[in-house]
Amino acid sequence: MSAAIEARAVHRAYRGGAGVHGVDLAVQPGEIHALVGLNGAGKTTLMRLLLGMLRPDRGEVRLFGEPLPRAPRDDWARVGHLVETPPTYPELTARANLEVAARLRAVPRSRVAGAVDAAIAELRLEPYADVAARRLSLGNRQRVGLAAALQHDPDAIVLDEPGNGLDPSGVLLLRSALRRRADSGAGILVSSHHLDEVARVADRISVMNAGRIIGRMQPGGRDPEREFFELVLADDVERAS
Numbered sequence: 355m356s357a358a359i360e361a362r363a364v365h366r367a368y369r370g371g372a373g374v375h376g377v378d379l380a381v382q383p384g385e386i387h388a389l390v391g392l393n394g395a396g397k398t399t400l401m402r403l404l405l406g407m408l409r410p411d412r413g414e415v416r417l418f419g420e421p422l423p424r425a426p427r428d429d430w431a432r433v434g435h436l437v438e439t440p441p442t443y444p445e446l447t448a449r450a451n452l453e454v455a456a457r458l459r460a461v462p463r464s465r466v467a468g469a470v471d472a473a474i475a476e477l478r479l480e481p482y483a484d485v486a487a488r489r490l491s492l493g494n495r496q497r498v499g500l501a502a503a504l505q506h507d508p509d510a511i512v513l514d515e516p517g518n519g520l521d522p523s524g525v526l527l528l529r530s531a532l533r534r535r536a537d538s539g540a541g542i543l544v545s546s547h548h549l550d551e552v553a554r555v556a557d558r559i560s561v562m563n564a565g566r567i568i569g570r571m572q573p574g575g576r577d578p579e580r581e582f583f584e585l586v587l588a589d590d591v592e593r594a595s
């Protein structure tokens with residue numbers, strides 16, 4: 355079976371040299387794949403490349419096995435993502451924002467209301483459904499962004515720091531929303547700085563440093579922070595020598 359989304363030897367350098375340098379990464383159907391790395395490691399850049407928001411200088415991205423420039427429009431309707439700030443229309447209510455997002459993901463008109471209601475319930479947004487997005491707290495705006503990314507039950511999901519701004523109950527809701535979708539076959543990529551949370555939710559953990567994947571960590575490992583810093587330190591030492 356093809357990966358849901360895949361980078362093959364992907365390279366994209368910004369002026370100054372930072373960026374993503376020769377990354378191979380596959381997100382398989384049914385798995386939660388976590389990407390961890392320090393600030394500036396290249397996680398967001400890699401996610402933007404995977405989503406076609408940036409073009410690689412070299413290498414290739416595949417969506418459901420199809421090289422990105424050729425990926426059919428229908429395939430994009432099977433993708434859900436939240437990268438950087440939730441893309442909400444400030445004057446529209448949370449519900450109206452979700453309706454727009456569902457239509458943009460080609461949810462048939464007759465199924466939009468049902469999908470939106472289910473997402474509002476899943477992210478416990480009922481008290482805020484009819485509040486303008488600009489009046490929502492940071493965490494509730496994040497919940498709306500997550501609902502928009504997940505409500506059409508995508509087969510490939512890319513979330514950059516999805517726990518941003520969430521309270522502990524939001525973190526639990528997010529964890530079960532992701533597990534449910536992975537269990538029904540979605541391939542999910544999440545970036546995070548919270549190694550404990552990642553160790554709880556992920557099936558596979560890739561470590562990124564200075565624009566490259568430098569290793570993997572075992573989910574459920576006893577001391578994820580120590581394991582992470584050992585990998586990063588060894589890579590920094592090797593690059594300096």
Ligand SMILES: Nc1ncnc2c1ncn2[C@@H]1O[C@H](COP(=O)(O)OP(=O)(O)OP(=O)(O)O)[C@@H](O)[C@H]1O
Nearest residue numbers: 368369372373391392393394395396397398399400
């Ligand atoms: N538009 C840009 N122009 C130049 N450099 C950039 C640009 N965007 C990002 N960078 C640089 O590329 C590197 C990777 O940034 P990126 O945002 O991908 O990292 P990150 O791992 O997501 O970091 P964080 O955990 O802080 O979100 C950083 O050194 C950053 O300064």
